Amino acid sequence: MTPYRQVSLSVLTTTFVGTTGTDPLGVDRDVPVDASGLPYVPRARMSARFRDAALSVGQAFPDLMPQLLDLFGVAGATGRNRMLSIGRAELPLVVRAAVADTVGAGPSPAAVTGACTVVRTTTAVDGDGAPVDGSLRTARGLAPGLRLLADLVWLREPEEAHLWALASCCLAFDQIGADESRGSGRVRCRLVPDHTVDLATAVVVR
DSSP states (O other): OEEEEEEEEEOSBBBBOOBSSTTTTTSSSSOOOTTTBEEEEOEEEEEEEHHHHHHHHHHHHHHHHHHHHHHOOSTTTTTSSSSSEEEEEEEEEHHHHHHHHHTTSOOOHHHHHHHHHEEEOOOOOOSSSOBTTOOOOEEEOOOOOOEEEEEEESSSSOOOOHHHHHHHHHHHOOOOSSSSGGGTBEEEEEEEEOSSSSSTTTTOOO
16 A cells, blocks of 8 residues: 555745636636635646656656656546546645634635635736736735645555655646746645555655
């Protein structure tokens, strides 16, 4: 049994992972939230970034390419030809449960979202440095300091080399979301040990 069932995603700078907002009076680009108002990173975005990280690792360490292909398959791979499925990144279960218990009697989902996110306003400027009419945009992003967890679903049992390759991908996974050129979306990704597994006898990434 693998000793790793989750990865952690620590938000280091404001991170924009949302889509176009649907509220005409709200932000132009919002962040996905659950029923309690807690933000998360969608599964598809996590998978895409891990594939990008795997590409970087494969270019730097070609000898890991067989394991990387085992883990993530080729582009568009299904469960039949990849070893690992990655869930969405969300706040720890204990936090989600506590917030769900208070919503209705305590803060509204909108207030919960506001406590976990940052809203940034930008505008284009002309050659004289004046704001361009109609260019004002607002975006909501994950606030720095959040620590999210994403489940790892192993479709086949990994070998030690697969865990080495996955750990390398976590190290290479250091950005997610929009506005990278402005320093947004800096994250730290790490494997989370499963403490229900006996690490003395399991295969461990050293």
